[in-house]
């Protein structure tokens with residue numbers, strides 16, 4: 001089988017490598033020739049690493065690399081079975097790629113986008129045959145991250161999501177189907193992990209060190225502040241802002257001024273040496289927090305997360321199994337959020353949110369209908 005990849009940056013090169021390791025022939029195209037050669041050297045480096053860690057035999061590594069071709073024109077993809085686009089996150093640029101691509105590929109070639117924040121349905125509207133178009137959202141880095149979200153546009157042929165699911169699973173990944181909704185599954189459901197943590201910090205109720213410590217005590221590999229510093233505040237703020245705007249400015253997704261200030265200052269996190277933490281100084285961690293503070297911080301954040309996960313299922317965006325798998329594989333949560341909610345007791349989660357709602361009189365704390373229903377059971 002033959003895959004075309006358009007845009008050979010961080011995501012495109014990783015996706016190409018995944019497909020090549022699964023036996024597909026891969027044609028990588030990028031409008032920037034330097035990006036094409038950079039992609040080949042990054043793939044070779046990554047394959048060598050997998051071989052040295054004995055995750056891949058040297059023979060399979062050589063064979064996989066031999067199946068990847070950097071090409072100077074999209075024409076080379078004329079007989080591709082599928083093409084995945086991974087260029088810059090801009091609607092106009094993506095649409096013009098799809099228009100050009102449809103002139104090159106066969107009418108049955110599947111065309112996919114790796115967008116993380118744009119409407120798949122809006123992108124599909126650029127195609128003459130939108131029924132063959134779909135979102136295939138890999139996580140960064142594609143070679144290591146197990147999760148892939150598969151997002152049909154409203155124009156997509158009804159049989160395509162399952163076909164894609166099979167292909168992606170044959171590439172060794174877990175593919176979950178999601179409705180075309182802002183943030184899809186993970187980038188929607190995980191928002192409160194960041195936003196509620198920042199809110200607690202903005203109110204002066206606890207420091208980033210304390211909040212990170214509390215969440216790690218509950219099994220998260222990184223606390224929200226360390227994680228935002230790691231992701232980069234430019235990226236994390238952009239995702240929050242785009243989900244908020246796309247949901248018609250629903251206040252539960254509202255970005256925070258504290259994070260905006262970091263972006264404005266250029267304190268983008270680890271990559272700049274400073275974010276919520278200052279990496280030029282020795283980091284002072286917390287080793288104990290008062291019980292009542294620990295309980296209230298954890299319950300606020302986890303209750304907001306459970307509410308969002310239940311709402312996502314209630315609105316038919318994905319299944320119960322998918323929402324729990326998505327956070328475990330996409331953001332490394334120690335447990336699924338529905339599983340966590342049941343363990344804490346859904347009524348307890350409702351009580352926490354109702355108390356916050358009555359205290360603050362803010363919409364962000366509203367309990368979704370699905371959660372009220374579950375709490376009654």
Ligand SMILES: NC(=O)c1ccc[n+]([C@@H]2O[C@H](COP(=O)([O-])OP(=O)(O)OC[C@H]3O[C@@H](n4cnc5c(N)ncnc54)[C@H](O)[C@@H]3O)[C@@H](O)[C@H]2O)c1
Nearest residue numbers: 007008009010011030031032035086087088089115116140
């Ligand atoms: N980086 C992430 O964490 C991540 C995760 C999931 C999805 N995504 C999505 O994947 C896509 C690519 O992201 P990335 O991080 O790999 O970006 P990147 O900047 O690393 O790579 C983009 C590549 O596209 C090329 N390009 C730009 N316009 C082009 C065009 N018209 N034709 C051909 N090539 C073109 C650029 O030269 C560049 O090499 C975006 O839609 C992004 O939202 C990114």
